[in-house]
Amino acid sequence: MRILGHGPILEFLPRSGAQAFLFTGPEGVGRRAVARWYAAGLNCPQGFPPCGRCASCRLEPHPDYLEVASQGETRSGRRARQPQIRLEQIAPREEGEGPSLLEWLATYPRHRAKVAVIDGAHLLGEAAANALLKALEEPPAFARLILIAPSREQVLPTLVSRCLEVPFAPLPEALLRTLSQDPEALAYAEGSVGRLRFALEQPAAFNQLTDRTQGVLEAMGQGPAQTLEALELLLEHEEALPYLARRLGQALPVESPAYGQALEALQKAQEALEAYVGEELVRTWLAFRLALG
Incomplete structure (x- = not known):
């Protein structure tokens, strides 16, 4: 898995003993890609950087990796203008497809470690955030939790205090130029590899x-x-x-x-x-x- 930039973060994460992280920074700079890279390295027999060839690295989707993101639609079926991560995505529920985060964390990993990503921690509803506190306070030994948000100020303080913040900065234009020389696309990207890839793809x-x-x-x-x-x-x-x-x-x-x-x-x-x-x-x-x- 090739990650563009963020060298110090890639060196730090494998050495960190933390179980809960808060990845902050602008949209599209690589926070999700680094979370997937970290999960792959934890489960790769060769460790970091993940080899990309073993049975674990080739699994897609990986059974020990879970992303929880906001819902794109309201309960009435309308497009959500203000997306939210709901309680039933975090806490056990009686009905619905797929396990909730807490249910998923309660089972042992198929490989070495389970990594759960809360993509948009600033969009957690109050009830969902309170339910997530349980996992952050007493995570299983085999689990890592990664919260992703634009900034720590936009996340509830009770969640922030239980996470190690890892700040991501916009990428230098020199790095983005390795993907494209298009001045209009680079101007649109403003340090975001995600926006640049949208412009190119x-x-x-x-x-x-x-x-x-x-x-x-x-x-x-x-x-x-x-x-x-x-x-x-x-x-x-x-x-x-x-x-x-x-x-x-x-x-x-x-x-x-x-x-x-x-x-x-x-x-x-x-x-x-x-x-x-x-x-x-x-x-x-x-x-x-x-x-x-």
Whole structure:
């Protein structure tokens, strides 16, 4: 398994005696890839780095590796704007497909160690977080738990205090250039190998995102109606508002009051969407706030 960058972390993890970790850092910089690498090395007969050839390394999915992530849909079947890791994903339940995290940890590994990853620890509901505390306080000797979140401040203090934080930084552009020399893709990546791979592997979607973002930036100087029309197209993309925020400097001087007001409007719009405020209302409000004319 080839990991791009993060050399000090790869050297540290095999030597650490901790059983619970908190991987923090920006989206797409390699936190999940390192978690999988760590799990592979724990179960590989040759240790670290994992050989990639033995019976354990070749297993996919691996029986001793579990990822718990937020649900993409609400219980009513609607797309979740504010995903959440639910209690039944952590604690034992009477019905449902697959075991919960605590049930999975209660059985011995098929190989050497079980590694559970809570992908989005900042999205744990209160009940789910309280249930997870039991595993963090008294993990089985064969278990390792890895919580992944943007920052320690976004995770409940009771969980943070029981984990060893491992901070991940954006990757240097020189490293990303080993994957691509495309200046537009590198600018979009901003140190995130995940974003760079999206740009390289899904060029049509990436080009549409960049074109529609540019359309909003140009429409901002033409008036609310034009801005609204451009926003309706852009908001079909999941990363629309964060990417638009990163590109605002192309339309507004970063030292101007208008730039700060536009950033604030984008943040409030994101929060409103996550709170299930009507999409049409949010788009209209945002168009008026962004329009310069």
